[in-house]
Amino acid sequence: MLIKIAWRNIWRNTSRSLTILIAIMIGLAAALMASAFSMGFVQQRFNNVIERFVSHIQIHNPDFVHDGEVTQYLTNPQEIMQQIQKNQAVKQVAMRTKVNGIIASAKVSGGVQINGIDPETEQKLTDLNGWLVKGAYFEGVKRNPVYIGQELANKLKADVGSRLVLNFQNLDGEITAASFKVVGIFKTIDVAFDETTVFVQRTDINPLLGSEQLAHEIALLSNDFDRLSSLKQQLQQQFPELEVRSWEKLSQELVLMQEMTSQSLIFLVFIILLGLGFGILNTMLMSVFERTRELGMLMAVGMNKKSVFQMIMLETIFLSFTGAAAGMLLGFGLISWLGNQGINLASVAGDSLAIYGYGNMIYPYLETPFYLQTAVLVLLIALLSALYPAFKALQLVPAEAVRKE
């Protein structure tokens, strides 16, 4: 009976009901969008940094992690590689020779991290070729090609085809110098990386260092990101004398950024939900006062206070459920659409971002449980917000309420 009255009440005054309904719908859709956007933002940064720079897991000689000396290499890297490749959970793996050195053109010199790579496997792991802006990715230069960053090229006044001298310490502790030819120039999203990192072929640098099989680092991507920690443990057990580290340990800067960004985004989503709550509270409150006369009439003809309270709550529940359902649909639609389309942050932040090209497209996404959680939260807020107005309605004195115009 009450349910019927409540349901009829809603449709008796469509514009009022629609107002509340739309407020809940928009609020929920906005809260969902905000969460999806945050997730997409955090994910985007992760993809950019982890998949293209750090990889999921790296393996080193423990001493190398500490000192980074060229003599602290991996023993039997080929064998380690073969064993890792056998692991089903590993998607892609590559090894690198790493040595610190100084790169010099005729005029300027600078400290760099020299990475000796196998261009093909490296390409599969980090899509290094994808950053190419000029020249080619290890093609066209037969002896000693070097792949350098745009920033370093500018600093050294070097171009494709320029000769550069690399100075570094070899395995015997002697300073070695060798001439390399710029084969290609890359530009990543990290200017500091572009200024301080160069790539050469392992087959070129290893003989100069004094050992054909030399490698300091093995980096890999996993097939199943969710089971990364078990893969890490597995590898650590397999190679107890080596140091196996996952991305959290490797890129603390990213973890820090991630933490700060996600915390502040969560905080903002919370603020949005509060805003939604206050909106509903005020609208419901206003609607109770608007209905003073009507409610007073109901009480005067004998409806008890409990029933009035229940009726208002029921109305709110109907409205909230309908609003929440509509909001979910709207939010889901928007997120799916924008998830495909992407949001270009440059359009919000202005031109300063446009010049970077990379990293400003956000693809919002939300996992299914999140929809339900947010929906439940919004419903809860709606109901809580309805409580106060419903209590207010209880305090109406029928005799006065009826007389009000």
Next chain:
Amino acid sequence: MLFILAWRNLWRNKRRTLITASSVFFAVILALVAESMTKGSHEAMVSNMVKLSTGYLQLQDSLYEDEPSVDHAFMYDDTLKQIIRQTNGIAYVVPRFESFMLAATEKSTRPVMLRGVDFEAENRLNEMGHKLLAGTSPEANDQAVLLADGLAERLKMNVGDSIILVGQGFRGMSAAGIYPVKGIVKISLPRLNDQLIFMPLAATQQLFGAEDRLTALLITPEEKGQTDLLAEQLRAQLDPQWFKVLTWKQMMPTLLQSLELDKASGMMIIYMLYLVVGFGILGTVLTMMLERQREFGILLSVGMKRSQLALITFVETVFISMIGVAAGLVGGFPIILYMHHHPIRFGEEMEAMFETYGMEAVMPFALDVQVFGSQAVVVLLITLVIGLYPVFKVFRMNILKAARN
């Protein structure tokens, strides 16, 4: 006359006015908190990074940025000092002479960054970032060095050991010397902590054969927000053929980019907040219009012009929003003040990581007049747009129906 009517209308039904004003009030408070948080964390990241690395402004030789060689160190003479002294808005300056060199011990050689500094000025710029771990800081006229602890570890050096520095001096001279390690310092920027050596400025200039020359003069403005303006002022006074003035934004584009991305994502969410609070206020105003239909109907039927009535409702909305915004500013101030002094803390496990980067593990809130001003204006604008609805409604109102309601 109309104003008086509108004002009286407000107080005729206080409850209604208060509900509407309170929805504006909450909107302002939430917008304030959200914006203050976004701005606060943004500023904390900037000042942290800026203080640790480049400073807010740098004065350099015009060729140094493209070709950071000691050959492009500039003369820090009386004319220049005079200009600095006479420019308003400079808090203090930090002179530096820095260059890449090779550092050698008995066992190994590593590329290092030698930074000749005025220790007093450096500490003023960044007291948090440099933590003395062992020994003491060299005096201004000492021939000794202060090692970053990551580098000291890699070179396996302690206080009292001697370090050999080899590099290229000023204009073809060679720079080589042996110096005692007087202290070891921790720098909250891992990348620098592994390669930085501090030396008193005079000793450094002497080593390079570049007396009175600097590679960069860091300038700290009195007001951080005036950085760009100050840069312009300095540029106007210096010959661009010889000098270049760079801001941190120009020197650290990667940082700027990631900050801009952060800011843009925060803005996206704040827009959604505006949407939600906007609908909250709209809901209240819509319901208010329903409540007053009869009143308006009667007013119109006794001969009030629609335009007059529309004006009155609009003026009422303006009054209500001003009351709400003013109350929101007054009510928001203590909240922001409290949050500014008691920022939200991150979990304990994050604290160590934040400390590595010389940051406090908190979500800071900015206490800034600009935040109050901008949010007041935004919410006021939203409310005024919403205030057009009653106007529109009055013009379309069916008098007979409304009066009979």
